[in-house]
Amino acid sequence: TCGYDLREMEGSAASSTECTVSEDFAALAPFRFLAFGTSTLVFPWKATFRLFKSLLLSKHMWIRPQWPNNWVGTMSVTQRHGVTKIFSKLRNEGSYDLRVFTKFVHELLSPLRVIPRLSIIELHSFSLLLSKAGMPRQMVEALCYLEPPKKSIKGASLFEGRPPTLFSNEDVADFLDVDTETVLGLIDAGVLQTPTRAAPGFDIDQVLHAQEFISGNLIKLTELVELVGFPLDSQDKYMSTLLPPWNPRHSTDFRVRVEHLKDIQLILMSRMSDQNQTCATWRLGDLARHEEHPFHLVATGVALVLSGTIQPVAWRPPHAWSDLIFNKEDRELVLGHPETSSLADWPPLVQEGACSTPIIFGVLANGKIVCMDGIESNGAERYK
Helix, strand or coil: CCCCCHHHCCCCCCCHHHHHHHHHHHCCCCEEEEECCCEEEEECHHHHHHHHHHHHCCHHHHCCCCCCCCCHHHCCHHHHHHHHHHHHHHEECCEEEHHHHHHHHHHHCHHHHHCCCCCHHHHHHHHHHHHHHCCCHHHHHHHHCCCCCCCCCCHHHHCCCCCCCCCCHHHHHHHHCCCHHHHHHHHHCCCCCCCCCCCCCCCHHHHHHHHHHHHHCEECHHHCHHHHCCCCCCCCCCCCCCCCCCCCCCCCCCCEEHHHHHHHHHHHHHCCCCCCCCCCEEEHHHHHCCCCCHHHHHHHHHHHHHCCCCCCCEECCCCCHHHEEEEHHHHHHHHHCCCCCCHHHCCCCCCCCCCCCCCCCCCEECCEEEECCCCCCCCCEECC
16 A cells, blocks of 8 residues: 555565464454453454554664654564564464563563552553554553553542542641642642632542552652662662652652653663673672662662763663663773762763664753653653
8 A cells, every 4th residue: 555566575484374464454354352361352453553563663662752653664574574473473263362462562661660569561551552552542451451450439439429528738638648748749740739719629539649649659769679779768869869759848758759760761771772792791780789878879870871971781680770781891980970979960961863772861950851852751841
C-alpha cells in the first residue's frame, strides 16, 4: 500500500508460523487475542498494526517522551522480520497470546523495577502505549498487565451515596490521617483542588485519590537502598537536589515522588553509550564503597550522567545507580568533582549531538528535571 517496490528489498528466511503471521496481516481482518491467559478479545486490524509498529521501536525510542509519527517506512526487512518473529511467539491456534508481549515490555523497561513500588512498569507502559501508540484502552491493559488492573474506588460506591463532607484543610487532614502541611502539599502538587463558592467542599474522589497518592507515589529515603545501592538518610548532601522532597512546605517530610525517580531511571537508560566497552572499566558502587559517604559519590556519578558529562558503557541488573559501569577515563571526573557543588549550580552541559543517544529528557536544575528540547514529560518542567 505504500508503493514501495518489494523486489528492491533484501529478503530473509522465515518459518512457517512467521509466514502465517504475515498472511494474517495481509487478510486485513480483525485479530483475536488471548488476554490475561483466558479472555478472548477481538481488535481491528488497525489496532493490531499499531502494536506491530510499537514493537519496531528501539529501546531508546521507547523511553522518549514523544514517539515519531512515521517510522515503519524507514525500517529494513530484517527489522520488520524481527517483529514478525515476536508475533509468531504470540500466536496460539489462531489467536495471539498477549502475555508474551507483556513479558517483552517488562524486559524492555526492567531498570524501572528497582524502584520499590508495585506495578511501576505496568503503569508506565500503560500510559506510554495509551497516549503514544493510539491503541484501544482494553488492548493496552491486556498488553501491560499480567492480571486485570484494579479500578479506583469511587466515593459514591464506597460510602453508598453519602460520602463525608470535607470543607476545610483540617477536615481532609483528619480524613487522611496526615497533618495540614501534607494537605497543602497535595494541593500544590495538583492532587487536590481547593473548594470554591460553587463547590464548597473537597471532592471525595480527589481525596480518595490523594490517599492512593500518599501510599503509592511517595517513597521514604530509607526505602531507596535497592535503587541507590547504599543506605541514605536526610543528612546526605545531595538529598535536596538529586532527591528533592515532594513537599517543600514540610520541613521533616523527605519523601520523594515516584515519578521523579522514574524520570531519572529513564534518563539514565537514554544516556547509555553505544560505544564498545573497553577492558578497563569500573563500577560506580565499587568506587563508592571506599568513601565515608558512599551515597554522595554515587549521586555525583549519577548527576554527571544526567548532565551528559560522562556516559555509562553498561548497566548491570538489578539496575541500581551503583550498578552503572564506566570507562576508566571517567573515574577521575567522578572522584575529582567538588563535593560542595550543588546540582542546581551546574550548567546544562548537554547539547544536541554531544552524545550518541539523542537528547530527550534533560538535566537536573533547581532540584527538578527539565527538558532540553522544550518537550514536557511527566513530572518535568519546560526548559527555558
